[in-house]
Amino acid sequence: VIEIRDTCALFDGAWEPGESHQVWMSHGDKVTELAPGFRPVAASPGAPFAVIADDSRHYYAMQFHPEVVHTPDGAKLIATFARHVCGLSGDWTMAEFRATKIAEIRAQVGSGKVICGLSGGVDSAVAAVLIHEAIGEQLTCVFVDHGLMRSGEADQVVTLFRNHYNIPLVHVDAEETFMAGLAGVTDPEAKRKFIGGAFIDIFEAEAKAIGGADFLAQGTLYPDVIESVSFTGGPSVTIKSHHNVGGLPARMKMQLVEPLRELFKDEVRALGRELGLPEIFVGRHPFPGPGLAIRIPGEVTKDRCDILRKADAVYLDEIRRAGLYDAIWQAFAVLLPVRSVGVMGDGRTYDYVLALRAVTSTDGMTAQAFQFPGDFLPRVATRIVNEVRGVNRVTYDYTSKPPGTIEWE
Template sequence: MANNAHERVVVLDFGGQYAQLIARRVRDLGVYCEIKSYKTDPEELRDCKGILFTGGPNSVYAQDAPLCSKEVFELGIPVLGICYGAQVMAHLLGGTVSSSEVPEFGKTMTQFKNDSPLFQNVGESVCWMSHNDYISQLPEGFTASAWSAHCPAAAMENRERKLYATQFHPEVEHTQQGQQMFHNFLYNICGCAGDWEMKSFAQETIAAIRERVGDKKVLCGLSGGVDSSVAAMLVHKAIGKNLTCIFVDHGLLRKDEGDMVEQVFKKEFDMNIIRVNAADRFFSKLSGVTDPERKRKIIGEEFVRVFEAESEKLGKMDFLCQGTIYPDVVESGTGQAAVIKSHHNVGGLPEDIGFEGLVEPLRDLFKDEVRRVGLELGIPSQLVWRQPFPGPGLAVRIMGEVTPEKVKLLQEADAIFREEVANAGLERSVNQYFAVLTANRSVGVMGDGRTYGVTVALRAVTTTDFMTADWAHLPYDLLGRTSNRIINEVEGVNRVVYDITSKPPATIEFE
């Protein structure tokens, strides 16, 4: 909403898995960046400070290979091609791309030309390679500026035309000096000023919402998650009591979460919030249901019904506020895979609910940027850093039928685990962690007596993008303390296990 006033760098997506990561690296350096399809008309790029090409799974000489227009190179705007993007540049400008006799995958020691504008303050170091093809003949006017044992042109450049390319991936953490390379490209080559910061984003967005909405009314579905909370807060600061939030408490939230959301937004920030305590309604619908997909469908449909019923009581509302964020927008179609999916983050609200427009103040932001805005707005850190949480809540962390008793048990076990992770100072370094109530019962011994109790599983993962994840190597003493506390403090549990499966082959959630 506020990006128009800022200098802009564009990532052209050729179907690479790291498109979002490249954009985040650029934004981390204070420059606004957005992702567009490689098919974008060059005329739409004329106001850019720089253009980056992503990698991709194709070969440039294959039939139907994704290629951008050659006019992109005639705009006089600096371009940085990465991996497949480097090969696109070489291919379109008259160079030759060939199949490698020795493909390079993984960490590769790489040498750099010290006088290259792209590699200032970069010394010999490890880079992340992932390619079967390589640039065997440089286009006219280009020189090699980096090389490895099996790749004579690990990077190439034409300084006069401000065209640069790397065969490796500077955006991934395995490339040791990748962020320095991005810094050099943005500031030394593109001449960026670096005017993208969360403080100015918040101020400009609040002003833009105020101008657009005026004295009309906005309805927001507030889940208490970071996206909906920050979106609601921006709108609240813009229009005050003309915003009404409906908080549907389906009884499947974590321990004390509903009260915390109400306390923060209603009492601390004086927002217009209607809390709908609909737990009985949801438990009744879930009675006897064990299939996870049916659970999800029932909860999603019921959520919509409750939201509709409450919004009808309010009379006419002009706008609907949603916490749509940039990855949602990107996943709706850039590059080749233009898969459109509807991101109604309040449970799939019907399109005919009768609003004149959507207010989506976060649609330009990545998750980490949303958190920074939240802190900037004064939202308490425990809410801003709230763990990712599925829409159906604890229902999909309970194997089998969902009952109030099972939810209470899981809330207690989960709260203990989260408390122990926080006590160990690991709540920011572990990306997601939670407890699951399994369907397993097993024999145990407690107080010289036989027990037949339930098994709680603990899950913790580290990840940068949630597309893949590794199980978190938590300290044994932390796991030991958590297990002891759960068994001693949560009645009915006599066994605690720790899930050490990565994604893939597993998912992060159990159901």
């Protein structure tokens, strides 16, 4: 909670001196000395200069995150800065973004050919449809079935792009390649690096097969960039290398086309609806490019993937039956590298522990654990233990982001 100490243009219409407001501060650092020209206008117990202002130069700084939902008035502050301090008109629309990006894609690609990697998630699907609208038959989509998908996902992706959009699609069965490469690998960063490199190897092979491609298109979003590298070259710390950002090998020959790179997930969904994607794709929960590999801490094997796939399907089925799917940002199961003793019938079991994760969020930058109704988790745990051979214990992850990330790896 911060206390408003003085007026400034940033607070117009939102905050007044003497008021206290909730904000999201997730660090222990603080400013102890102000630069010339600045004055403090808000403070918190841990940050005496929580907001500072230099009205003559229209410079403002804060030590909290206004862009996340956990700062309830953050959107008001940003809107005030953009419209009243910077003088922007506020007439931007997703239709305008669509038109602008189509023009940019055409200018970047020219007459070149583009390979677009589909992961099964909404991001790559939206990127593919947007790029196809821009350059048509110059685009070929490549769906790499790496054996790390959710149950039934591969069929859904192939059906949508071949039958609904009639976009040229290459379906590559690469399960053996990925499983062999992941054998013995336990470090999360090493997994992501291998998966990123393997994807590029396959994309470049498919590019040759179609007579050469100059560009690789991906559904990279702004949160992916923030967690992997600094978007502007600033001092952001790498949290984890996303396979399509920090996980790409330096040897890659194709240039990147990433039209969603400055968008958050909620904005991508809005763009998907603008483009007319079916709601089953637009509204689906996020799914990482590395797939189940980062939901299996430790070594990834086919048997462990099969166990996790079945358990995840049961979990999502119960969520849909309860009418909770659209209320949750993301829900998934994690197969832990831990075994526990259990009892099934009259026998002893020694099987895996499964963690369930469900969070609410708007943009993926922060998240809170979803609070299920009282009887939901016991019901899911019973179904999983009874129906999924290899699991005898189920837990629920209540960690928020931060300090945790949404995915476990």
